[in-house]
Every structure is written in C-alpha cells, then in structure tokens.
Amino acid sequence: MKLIRAIAGMLGVMLLAASGVTLAQQPPLRIGFGMSLTGPLAGNGKAALISMEIWRDDVNAKGGILGRKVEFVHYDDQTSPATVPGIYTKLLDVDKVDLIVSGYGTNVIAPAMPIVMQRNLCFMTLFGLNVNSKFGYDRYFQIMPAGPEPSMDWSQGYFNVAMTLSPKPKTVALVGADAEYPAMALEGARAHAKRLGLKVVYDKTYPPNTVDFSPIVRAIQATNPDFVYLASYPPDSAGMVRAVNEVGLKTGMFGGGLVGTQFAALKTQLGPLLNGMVNYEAYAPDVSKKFPFLEQFLAKYQARAVKEGVDPLGFYLPPYAYAMMQVLEQTIKAVGSLDQAKLAAHMHKAEFDTYVGKVRFAKNGEWAMPRMLTVQYQGIAGNDAEQWKQPGHVTVLYPIDYRTGMVKAPYYGSKK
C-alpha cells in the first residue's frame, strides 16, 4: 500500500513540475523567494514584497533586464524556518527559477543556506543578523546596513553616543527578549561594555510573552545604571516603553536596539511616550537630502501600503528591499549573464548606486561600513502618523556624516 502511495506521490510531483514550464519569445527572468506573508513578521514581509514589486514594475517599464521581463515566483514562508527547505527546493527543482533571494529575517535565511551552498548560488539576503558568520559562504550578501561585524556594529552607534554623555557613564544595564535577534544584539552590547570598561550592573532576558514589564524596569532601576541598552521585538518594545514611562525610569540614556519603533504602527501607538528615547532607524525625513530619489519611491510605496493595510510610512524595510533588487539588477547588467560565480565576484568588488545611497560589500557579504542611524526621538505630540513624515521629530546622532544634533540627557529630563 505504501509503495503504491509513494509512486502516486512521485507521479503527482512530476506532473506538477511539467506544468511549470512556460514558453515565450525571450523567456522571462524568474526570481524566486519565500516571504513572510503570515506569522509574526508578516507586516514587514508584506511591506518588503510591495517594495520588490514596485522595483519589478519599474524595471519592466524600462524594458526588463537583458531584454527579459522580470517575474516573481514566491511562497509564504509563514515566518517559520520549517517551511524554508521545502520552498527553496521547490523553487529550484520544480519551478526552476533563474535567481533566488531570501525572505526576511535570520529565521528564514539560515535554513536556506545549505541548499544555496550546495548549488553554489549567489544569495542576496534581506535583514538577517550575522547569519554568514556560521557558514562562511563567499556568495552570501546582506542588504542590512549593519556593518562588517554585525553583532558588534549593531550597537556601535548607541554606545558611541552614550560615551559622549557627561559625566562619562561607568555602568550599563543590558536587557532584552528571549529570542534570536535580541540575544545576538546583547552579545555585541556586552562586547562593547567590556571594550569601554563599563560595569554591567544588570544583564537579564525576559520571555517574549511577558505580560507586565514593570517588575523588570523596577529591577533595572534598583541597580541605578548610567544608561540602559534594550534589544526587543515589537510587542515587548511597546511593553517596555510603556513600563519605562509608567515607572518613571531615571537613567542617563535609554533605548538601543528596539525593533518596532521604525514602523508607523508603534510610532502612532506610543506617540509622546517615545520622547527622549535613543534608538536605531534606517531612514528619517531629516536626512532626506542624503538620499535623493528616495522620496519618490516612498511616495509610490506609501500609496500602495495604505491600500493594502501595511506600514504606511515605510522608513525601515522598503527602501532596502528596493535597493537589494537594484544591486542585483546592476550586477546582472554589468556581468551580462546569470553565471552565479561571475555575479558574486562582481558584487564583491563593485560599488552600487542605489536609493539608499552607495552600497559596498565586505568580504563576508555584510556592508563594508555600518550605516544604521542612531536617533533620539523628540517633540512628538499626539498619536498621528502625519507628523512623522516631517523633519523635526528625530535628532540623528550617528554616524557623524548624517548627524543633525547632539543627544539630550538625562533620559527622564529630556522628555520635556
């Protein structure tokens, strides 16, 4: 019985494979990927997909790449690692796509690596923190501007700004969620603390489904840290910000690596509660002059986003999802073919002009220079989204060439 079933299954799959063949004049250039359309990171996944589709439409309007129309083949990875091997083997062996890119986040990038490495493919990835350090793959590329040593570079800006406080801080509290990204970010923060000779007076994590964050904030307050570094995901980012305001945390500087405040949802929900906090952003209207063309992309993105119910601002993932595809486009055109080895070699040596500025990759595929912005929120009044589209609500503190002002300390006093 089992054998018959197995054969039937195989026949079914072969039929599926056969049905995937399309014939055209110049065959379309098919790019395959998994994307989080459901699950915890669905909001970002959908935003990224919109940006990539805008790119595809822009490119096809100009005649495609190498005379071929660009097409996407994508599946929902549900933000779950378990679906990834199935999705990528299907894309490669059944759908036979020409090129692949990753989904969003370490959770779905890592499981694809063995498949990619076995076939020696060039792999452009979207916002995974330090995945390649484990695999050491020379055809891996990452569009997140974390820097060549992501786990350290991620909190570099924050610690740099903290050391400009006066008096110079001597103690730091580290806190974060029990999850992969915060654990990695905290590891980097610990290294910075050691490097700068700071005493770590609090270093604990909390489970992601914590209901009440006040005991945690109180415990942190009891250690009287000179500043606090927090690495969290959207639900606990919101919870911690609320708890910090509720308890009235008194410290020199608060913030660090909170995921979530980059999106409109949390910006509007928390509103003035964000004042005084220092966090990372990928983009702010205050530095729009440094990124020409980005405004017109954002206008296109925002129009679609509102219709589809995703992040209406698009300051975080969308510009980078677009830039990632621009890098691929320029590489394919420069190389003139889809030879994976040549594509990878070109991406390692060239500098690319994209909507997020000049992009250059280090040997391990990460960015040669970190470029996440460290900002301080200020002057936020009320809970509307429109105010965020205007400059004046964040002060960019780092990197130096993007700086628009200095940090206001201490945290509690700077909320006025």
Next chain:
Amino acid sequence: MSNRAFALVAFVIALAIVAASQLVHNEYFFSAAYTVLQFVILATAWNILGGYTGYVNFGSAAFFAVGAYSTVFLYKAFQPPLIVMILTGTLVAGMLGLGLGYLTLRLRGVFFAIASLAMAVVLFTFVVNWDYVGGARGAYILQPREVPFGFPRYIHLLYAAMVLMAAFALVVARAIETSTLGRGLAAIRDDELAAECSGVPTLRLKIFSAAVSGALMGMAGTTFPYYLSYIEPSSAFGLSYAVNSIAMPLIGGMLSWPGPLIGAVLLGTIQQLVQVTVSSAWNLLIVGVLLVAFVTLAPNGIMGWVDAWRRRKH
C-alpha cells in the same frame, strides 16, 4: 501475519521505497516527503498512548523537541554518527515519557493532558535558558560535506532515515496492538475501573505506553536539526506538532496502526500542497475544521469507515 513477518515485510518495503526514490531528481520531493514522514512517526507514536490507551497528550511538541535538542547537544559535544544521535534522542524522550507518566498517570486522564501541556512550557523555558544548545539564539547544525552510504545529497540520507524510522514505528505500534499488552491498553481505554478490577496492571501498562509513545515522538525529532541546519526553540516546540499529532490519528482512525499512517499521509500531503498554493493561514484552519468535523461526526476516522464498509459486505 505474525509480528516478525510484518517487520520483515515493512523493512523490505522501506528499502524498496528508498531505492526507488533514487530515481527522483527533484529535491523538493525529498523535502516535502521528509515532513510527511515526520508526521507519520508522530501520529503513530501519539496513537499508542492516545488511541490505544485513551490518554490525550498535548505535549507532543515537547517530546519532538527533546529529540531534536538531544541531537543538538551531541553535535556540540562531540559530533557522533547520526545513528547514535537517533538512539540517544529516542532514549531521552522515552525517559521523559516515563517520568511524566509516573508523576501523573495515577490521576485521571485529564490531569495527564494538562500536565503534558504544562511540561511542554517548562521544557521550552528550560531550553530557552540553556546557552549550550544556543538558547533563544538558536543553534546552527551544519550538514557534513561527505554523505555516507553514497547518497548524492544529505537530504537523501535524511529521507532514507525517516522511511526506516517510520517503518520501525509502524512495526512497534502493530506489535503492541496485537499483543496481550495491547489488549490490556484497550481495556484501560474502554473502562479503566473495570480493567483494574479484572486484574489488569493499569498503572504499569500506562507508564509503559507513555514511555514508548514519548520515545517514538522523540525519534521523529532527532534528524530535524540536520534538515533545517538551524534550530531555535519556537520552531522546535511549534504548536503544529501538537495539533497534527492529535488530528492525524483522529482522522485516520485511532484503533489500529493503519489509521495514523493514513491520516498523516493524507493530511500531511494536503498541508504541503496548500503551503505552495494558497495562503498558509488557511492551512491551520483546515486542520482545525477537519479535527472538529471528524471528532464529532466520524469518531473512528477513515479506518472506521473502512471497517463499517467491510462489515456491510459480509
């Protein structure tokens, strides 16, 4: 057919399937089949305690994850061959089943069910805090470059391992079902008090059943880290394992060994198809609706229909 004969037939069929699969060049088949086979093992294992003995285990994910994490632990410690990892994971999960059974099977069935849920949370918290296996950050398990037994790719080896393990699980289930032990379990399922009064050593049988069930569920998880190359607690303890391991035997039929197999292959294949066609939130909805529909309308599952049809013919 005696158990020995059945085991031989199962083993031969398994080898034939593995050999035939070498004709398939499409790697997607192996990825999808791996997941379906995982569920065959989980469903069969769950059914030993659930269908045969009548005790619902909500913590299947915990046993599965224990199997997976014991592999991670051994990988980080000294990287033994895969077979050692499989045996160890199975043993550890079996001991967990033994322990849980010993603690709670003296009480009513519902307490065991709740305790299995609670145990899953405790284990999850423990793993999240255990830095050696990566904790919340997860662990990377790199597939070896050299694939033993001459398979072209590592996924082929994993697939072969799963086919053999599935055959093994089915043999064990059938052996239990047709033995005196199995009749004792059925007596417990039908009326525990009466069984106890008739001299069935209920506590001993229940604990044994829990241990075997747990061991096989752990066995299903032992190769998972290699399949994904990256494992972190939330995906290892995922709820889909708990729900599917209950839904599949229920739909296929809980009273005998073909039931979980049918349920797993059917439901597993449907889920794989849905994953690459429509949106996957519907995936879980389908499982839930099927579960409720079958449990209310067709309590004996598909095998129940088959039996009723066979009876009508005579």
Next chain:
Amino acid sequence: MEISTALLGNAIIAGLLLGGFYAAVSVGISISFGMLDVVNIAHPAFILLGSYIAYIVNDTMGFDPIVVSVAVSPLFFMLGMALYRVYYLCFEKRGQESLRGLAFFFGVLFITEVTLVLIFGVDYRMVQTAYSETTLRLGVLDFPLRLVVPFLVSLAMVVGVQLFLTHTFFGRAVLAVAQDQLALRLMGINPYKVKERAFALSIATAGVAGAFLIVIQPVQPSIGRDFIGLAFAVCVLGGMGSVWGTLLGAFVLGFAESFTATFFGPSWAPAVSFGLLLATLAFRPSGLLGR
C-alpha cells in the same frame, strides 16, 4: 542587587494585581472543569474573543472596553449554551468525553485562533482608555491603573460568582450537580439545564476577562495558548470546584511570577508557574482548598 523596600513592595503589589487578573481568567475553568467536569481547553479562545470585541468597539466608538464586555456578556452566555449543547449531544451523552471531548475543544481553540488571525492579522492590538497611562503613587509604591481597574472589577466578578453559587437556588443546584447528579435528578431538577447554564456562565466570565486582558497588555491571536496552562494551573493549585481556591491559587501564581521576575530574572517566570502545577499534581492533586 540590594533588595530595597521599594522593590519588594512593588513586587508584592504587582503580584497582587496580576493575581486578581489571573483569577478572572480562571474562574470560568473552575466552574466548567472543577464543577462540571468539562475540560474546556478552548476557554482562552473565548477570552481572546472578548478581547477582540472590546477592541473593535473601543477602536470604532471609543467606549471603555470593560464596560463593553459586561454589556456583551449575554452574547457570550448564549454562545456558551450553544457550545455545551453540541458537546453534550456529541460526547457526554455517548460517554466519550475524556478523549474526544478534549480533542473537540482543542479543535475549537484552534479554529478560533486561526479565524482571528485571518480577520485581524497577527499584529498586536491595544485599547485606549481614560486610565491606561495613569499611575497612582503612594510613597515608593506604584499602582498603575491599567492593572488596578481590572483587578477591582475582576474581584467583584469572582466574588459575585461565589455569592451566586452559594446564595441562589440555581447556584446551589450547580454545586449539587458537581457533587451528585443522580441525587439532583431524584429531586426533580434537570441536570442538563443546570450544567448548560453553568457552562454558559463560565464562557461569559471568559468574555469579561478578555476585556481585562486587552486593558493590561496588547493582544494577538496566539497568546491564548499561554493562558491554557495558567488557567488550569490556578484551578488545580487552588483546588477544583472551589472559587475561593481559584482566587487563592491565582494570587499564589501572581506572586510567584512577580517575585521570580523581579528577583531571579523574568526568563524563569513561566517555568515557576507551571512547575508549581506539576508539583501540585504530583504531591497534592486536590489542591490547597480542594475537597
């Protein structure tokens, strides 16, 4: 870390307030499982349903979520009656309740969660109330109103349920059904009707608890599962079938979590709660105040 009075005091306050909320979550289980022997694993699904209804009304019309939930509790009551009827006809009557009943409720839990995901997505939802952002400060002790208000209403609800059970005819019928169904029938009362309404009451409390939940923290569909274990832990700990036991159990759990979070690290809090449950099941299954 020096244990200051402020830290200790606030840990106690937080534990107390949290405990009050946990009591509201669990009192329904105390009725359905403790007294009626129905293992309603889907109880948290109804809590979430209550949260989302409160959210919708609050988002569109701005009404206070707790007020909304009390207003719609009759709907939950009717939903509970319907659910019990299905359960009774398909399972209890046939004597299949242990295995199949569990699977049935598990399926209901799942379907509810997935449907909520399909409708609302997985983003967290919050409500805006007049008191969400106010905190009363008495010296070094903080009393955030987003915890205090649900705590007070929850206590009122739990005490109300207990008074109902002990001081009304119907309530005592429920207690009687828990003790001896046959005797009840011999006295001319239809146990089915009693059980149906008691179960409906448990679902109604779930709806109100849902409003508490969304006032205290943001909700998204999958957090229901975190509360299954918690609700049963509270009931088993406190002693099945005893509302005071549930209250006591809720406070014990609230304190355990709060103290662990404050002094040992919040990462271990879930293990403490469920470890307590396992220990209770192993050593004193009748709970603290159980029969």
